[in-house]
Amino acid sequence: MAGFPSPFGGTSDDGGLFDEYDEFVPEHLPEPGTFLDGHRVLTGDEHVAFHETTREVFEERTVYDMTFNYNLARLNLDTRHKNAGYRYAEETNDPSVLRAEFTPTTPFCPQTHTLTIGSYRAWNGLSDRHDYDLVRVRAARMHHQSDAINEQLEELEEQYLSTGSVIHVPEGDIGSTPMERAKKNEGPSRGGPQAPF
Numbered sequence: 001m002a003g004f005p006s007p008f009g010g011t012s013d014d015g016g017l018f019d020e021y022d023e024f025v026p027e028h029l030p031e032p033g034t035f036l037d038g039h040r041v042l043t044g045d046e047h048v049a050f051h052e053t054t055r056e057v058f059e060e061r062t063v064y065d066m067t068f069n070y071n072l073a074r075l076n077l078d079t080r081h082k083n084a085g086y087r088y089a090e091e092t093n094d095p096s097v098l099r100a101e102f103t104p105t106t107p108f109c110p111q112t113h114t115l116t117i118g119s120y121r122a123w124n125g126l127s128d129r130h131d132y133d134l135v136r137v138r139a140a141r142m143h144h145q146s147d148a149i150n151e152q153l154e155e156l157e158e159q160y161l162s163t164g165s166v167i168h169v170p171e172g173d174i175g176s177t178p179m180e181r182a183k184k185n186e187g188p189s190r191g192g193p194q195a196p197f
Helices: 044-060 072-077 112-125 146-163 178-186
Strands: 085-091 094-103 134-139
Touching (some): 044 112, 072 085, 072 112, 094 112, 112 134, 112 146, 134 146
Parallel strands (some): 094 134
Antiparallel strands (some): 085 094
């Protein structure tokens, strides 16, 4: 008999493909990357508690991975993608700031830009739902466009710190990739319409 639909994608009878939200299974999570170096990485119950809050705010703000058709928080629990998802760390010099580093399933994941910005907006736009004044978000360096994505995340973070509200990407940039935005700023490309792929 098929399982009933889950609000977070999949079904209740998923054949054991997902860990539970109240479990911390380090071998099914990405290793903390350079953005978390030198900071206090959340593990065990602390990771679980923040990730459960993440599931709620991602559901409210519809931060969904469209490839897998589920709430992005579920990627951490997906045993088919053991090195993908979010890891978290409190900043050493300021525990009111949390760092969140997203590792996508592949170095060329086309959704990384949208997912990290969506995550940033969800966490900081609903900051009354957790104990942090700021959640800083970055894409793991293994992604081929991590520099451009992280540069935009830094800009959004600076705007948030100066205004106290989540500032949206300019309308013309919504849904565009860093490469597309760079092309707009640089003028015509020398490559063909499929460059660089």
